[in-house]
Amino acid sequence: MRRAQxxxxxVSLCLLATTAPAHSQASxxxxxxxxxLEFWRSSDRIGTVASYQAYTDAYPRGxxxxxxxxxxxxxxxxxxxxxxxxxxxxELARRPTNTGAVTLRVGEVYFGPGQLTVGWIGAKTQLxxxxxxxxxxxxxxxxxxHRASMRxxxxxxxxxxxxxxxxxxxxxFNSRPAxxxxxxxxxxxxxxxxxxxxxxxxxxxRRQSSHQCNMTGAAVTGAAASAPQWAAMRxxxxxxxxxxxxxxxxxxxxxxTDPRANYLEIxxxxxxxxxxxxxxxxxxxxxxxxxxxxxxxxQLNLRELEPNMLNAQTDTSxxxx
Numbered sequence: 001m002r003r004a005q006x007x008x009x010x011v012s013l014c015l016l017a018t019t020a021p022a023h024s025q026a027s028x029x030x031x032x033x034x035x036x037l038e039f040w041r042s043s044d045r046i047g048t049v050a051s052y053q054a055y056t057d058a059y060p061r062g063x064x065x066x067x068x069x070x071x072x073x074x075x076x077x078x079x080x081x082x083x084x085x086x087x088x089x090x091e092l093a094r095r096p097t098n099t100g101a102v103t104l105r106v107g108e109v110y111f112g113p114g115q116l117t118v119g120w121i122g123a124k125t126q127l128x129x130x131x132x133x134x135x136x137x138x139x140x141x142x143x144x145x146h147r148a149s150m151r152x153x154x155x156x157x158x159x160x161x162x163x164x165x166x167x168x169x170x171x172x173f174n175s176r177p178a179x180x181x182x183x184x185x186x187x188x189x190x191x192x193x194x195x196x197x198x199x200x201x202x203x204x205x206r207r208q209s210s211h212q213c214n215m216t217g218a219a220v221t222g223a224a225a226s227a228p229q230w231a232a233m234r235x236x237x238x239x240x241x242x243x244x245x246x247x248x249x250x251x252x253x254x255x256x257t258d259p260r261a262n263y264l265e266i267x268x269x270x271x272x273x274x275x276x277x278x279x280x281x282x283x284x285x286x287x288x289x290x291x292x293x294x295x296x297x298x299q300l301n302l303r304e305l306e307p308n309m310l311n312a313q314t315d316t317s318x319x320x321x
Contacts, residue, residue, distance in 0.1 A: 040064045047307070048093035048107065049075050049086060078109040078308035082133030083160030088240040089135070095236055098140035101153040101175035106236065108136045108307035110157070115295060115302040118153065122177045125264055126295035129305060130288065132159050134169060138232035141175065146185075150261070151176040154229035158237070165242055168233075170267040178261035186263055189255045245271040252285055256296045264296045 036059055043055040044064075052068040052075075059065060076086030093107030102118045110116065112129035119125050134157040144150040153175040159167040237244055254266040294300045 036062055036064075040068075043068065044071070047071070047105070049090040050093065075109075075308050078111075078133070078310075079135075081111075081310065082109045082135055083162060083164075083166075084109075084135060084240070085163065088163070088242075091240050092135070092137070092236055095138070095239065097136075098138075098232075099153050099175070101141065101151075102139055102155060104136050104139060104155065104307070106136050106138060110134050110136070110305045110307060111310050112305065113302065114305040115300050116305055118155070118171075119173060119175045123174055123262065124298060125173050125262070126298055126300045126302075127155075127171050127173075127266075128288065128291045128295050128300065128302070129157075129169075134159055137236040138229060140229050140232055142227070142229065144174070144263075150174045150178050150263075152263075154227070156229065156233040156236075158233075160242070163242065165237065165244065166271055168267075168269040170229075170265075170269075172229075172263075172265040172267075174261070174263050181259065181261035185261075186255070186257050189257050192255060247271070254289060254292055256293060258296075262296070264292070266292060 039058060040055055040062070043051040049072050052072045055062065055068045056065050056072075062068075072086075075089060079086045079089040089107050089109070091107075093105070095106045097105045101120055102116075104110070104116065104118075110129055111133050112131050114129055116127040116129055117124060118127055137156040137158050139153065139155045142152050142154065144152050151174065153173060155171045157169045157171075158165050159169075234244060248269045249272045250268075250270045252268045254264075256262075256264040291300065291302075
């Protein structure tokens with residue numbers, strides 16, 4: 001249930017009150033003003049600290065003032081638990097979400113473990129979010145480099161601790177079906193599989209129905225670093241005055257394709273002392289890879305995550321932090 005559905009019963013009562021005959025209304029104080037109701041709906045639909053604050057400023061004694069303040073407290077609390085101040089989340093929420101392929105919005109916090117369903121009809125996939133609080137930093141559409149180009153979406157989420165970035169997650173996937181799968185080969189996957197066959201990549205693997213390739217390293221630079229989506233993520237960090245660490249301690253890329261040319265790339269970058277995150281990342285890789293493949297095949301049955309909601313599902317060991 002999205003935030004716009006949080007108060008259906010109360011809104012329905014207000015609508016009844018505004019349309020009821022005058023003699024049936026107990027008093028003017030119990031009737032929702034139509035303008036106020038529309039203002040509240042718009043604020044709740046946007047769902048940011050700024051939008052709720054705008055409502056409380058306009059209607060300090062409004063029908064939904066308590067709900068607006070509760071929503072503000074919830075967002076700020078989520079940011080605190082995710083290692084960011086509420087003011088930083090409010091600043092991020094002002095940035096655009098440049099895609100319709102996801103319901104996530106920049107500045108929202110998602111607490112894993114759980115799943116996020118993304119993509120348009122015919123190209124939906126399930127993204128697995130690991131444990132912890134992850135903040136949406138950017139989301140945008142772009143075209144694949146194929147002759148028969150596909151529409152792609154890239155989503156960046158960051159994990160923070162005391163206001164500092166400690167990990168990045170990037171998801172890149174085709175948000176619409178391939179027009180011609182025969183012309184949509186993924187060169188980076190083929191290269192990784194060849195390296196695996198030569199014994200140069202112990203993390204790589206192959207499945208019957210789809211290909212999977214895992215690569216590890218510590219470099220932050222690469223093709224993604226020059227992409228507009230990388231730039232949008234960097235701009236989001238700049239907006240909240242959080243520097244991108246110059247050196248990664250560990251970097252992992254998971255590449256998935258299938259015969260229909262569907263594509264999912266997951267990249268995780270951890271920051272910190274060299275080698276400090278290696279055992280954690282290796283354990284994460286072992287647990288995460290199988291679930292990522294299930295999500296790619298749309299066979300996950302995890303909890304669908306909602307924004308700014310702590311996940312009570314803590315009895316699973318599927319995703320270490």
